[in-house]
Amino acid sequence: MRKLLALIAMFLCIASARAQLYQGKTLVEPELLANVDAVIPGQKFTVGLLLKMQPGWHTYWQYSGDSGMPTRIDWKLPLGFRAGEIQWPLPEKIVEPGDVVTYAYQNEVLLLVDITPPANFREKTITIKAHAHWLVCEKLCVPGEAELVLDLPVAPSNKPLHEEFFAKYRAELPKDGALPFEPKWSRKKEILTVELGGLPPGAAPEFFPLPDSSISVGHPQTTGSKISVSVGEIPSIASLNGVVAIANPDGTRTGWMLGTRGSVASPPSTSLAVWLLFGFIGGLILNVMPCVLPVIALKIFGFIKQAGESPVKIFRLGLAFVAGIFAWFLALAALVAGFKAAGHDLNWAFQFQHPAFLAAMIAIIFVFALNLLGVFEIMLPGRMQTHLGALSAREGYGGTFLHGVFATLMATPCTAPFLGPALGFAFAQRAPVIFAMFGAIAAGMSAPYLLLAARPAWLRFLPKPGVWMVRVKQAMGVLLLGTVIWLGWVFWQQQSVKQVPFAPVLAAALEKGQPVFVDFTADWCVNCKVNERLVLNTDAVQRGFRENEVLFLKADWTNGDPDITKLLKQFGRAGVPLYVLYPARGEPIVLPEVITTNLVLDALKRARNEPSRE
């Protein structure tokens, strides 16, 4: 009975609708429904576009798949009223002959749109007009459209309407909050795979992709908790927006917006390779530091003495020594990774927003710089030295291994200034990168030992220790002083610059329908500065912005503006850089962290061509 009443009420709400006739059949009956019986000024309510299809016919989801067209609504609202985006309930996957896959709704769907009335207006009744366009297909496709009108009284209070009906479709909207699983992305050639960690066994997740309009994706394939999608040859795609749906025991489904959330297994990207090379070179440089270089020759002579000229044994001792070096650095990596895992919510870069942290960093690096410049020497406590010395004085492979550890530790006074920044970098990375980085440093430091243990004759090529080593050390000290000055500048910026409130400017521009490019940046973010210098501030890109009438906005996160933090979170990011292009119409386009001029110009082109979705 209640259902019947609801149905009657529903029909009363339909002001005008044009049925879609095809060969004497009504393919789609469109209706516009509100979830309240009256509008309260300033209070958001929801309007639903109900499409009832003939059996076998379907209309499309927001990404229609291989063919079809998403339903579109153009609103004509009273002055000051705002309509949100369409909220799409979970679609069905429809496979047609020829492996044509589409995402669509059969029988019936309610597309929800939030309407926000202004806080003050005079009208006693308001009229909401929606021009809906859809494509309905069975074995063939017929486009349809309708001008729908909904009149609503204005009142200080209201009652909900069609509660159950709206609730049913609301339950099918993908949720935006915390995920009940942990997505992990990886990519192999054209195949992007997301593994949903922590799914209950037997859960068969469905995946509905939401690719940017510029890319074509293949058909998602599910095996267990793994979903794979072909994304073509575009190299920058490391994750894909989409909806994951999981069936509930009662036959309903629950969906989650995956967004581009989740960790991305780092592909061996050039930037990581470059970092590793730096790590290796850094390790190599450690060898010419005053406290290390004299040790090399001594060690190799030691091997020769122990091994009694047997080249194989010399090399094996070399390996044991190198293993010691690796052990030290990998232990250090484990320590860093452990710290990071313990404070997993802690965002390292975020620390740079706190003046106190920054001041401490400046002080520490300054001390290291003074150390390198020879103002004072860092020494290990005497007792510790003796103890370690005794341990590693034992001969054989075990002793040599320990000596490797010991030599590295002994080198700490020289290496600390380098390890500091390396630690800083490492803190911002995920565990595998941390280990790779420290491994690279260890490899760099080990390289001469391995080489010389294999070819002891090459000892004569080793540069002689001398004053030049002190000069190298001083040069490094100057470099660190440079870092101090840079950090000081960041500090000063933090203290002196009053930030322009960013969010209202963005909101105002978007309201006007102005396309906006937002550069999420911070003074302490070196990558941001590099991107700005090499890409964003170039004539070509600035001209691109002007020609496309795109407003270029900087969202400065130097001091951790909470509005910006919120926006970053919305895009699934914990830090800067982030580049987002809001087209005049359609979804914002998110650019990768490392941008190029072409990438930005392409995005501008895409934004211009974005089909209307309003």
Place this chain on the structure above:
Amino acid sequence: MKTLLALLALAIPAFGAPKIGEPAPGFTLTDIAGKPHSLSDYKGKYVVLEWHNPDCPFVRKHYDTGSMQKTQSEMRAKGAVWLAINSSAPGKEGNYAPEKLTQLLATKHSEPTAYLLDGDGKVGRAYEAKTTPHMFVINPEGKLIYAGGIDNKPTPDKADLEGATNYVKVALEESMAGKPVSTPTSRPYGCGVKY
């Protein structure tokens, strides 16, 4: 190991689609006049493949307005070969007898180099043609240089032709001028091919 095999199995169909820069799959089909045409017959020329279904609203958008015919004649005037392919299976939308199709083309003033019949869908599947229209451009060396939609306005609304970028035209013109194709792929749009 089993997962690995499963993953491999998944990967294979994805690699089956013809790729930009690689040789376009060869085929031989009969046209509506009963004459066979092979892709290899047209080596040395630019070839445009257009998946066609006369009843699809997206196709009609381009034909009722004369837009597709205009692109056709402009590109043919520049020496390109235009092959329309109909992959509608018998009994499905768009599958007509050759005489009826000849008549339909005449009323629309559509003049492709040939209108080919692919009722069993073999060629459509080889190209992974998904929609009508779905467009492919092949260069004189027989390599695929464009695959995707006809333009960047994925709707059946005639009004959207205004200001749309015709990717096929752009690809042909750029390639003929010795330039790389700026948009070699786009998402095809339209009705599903009625296999």
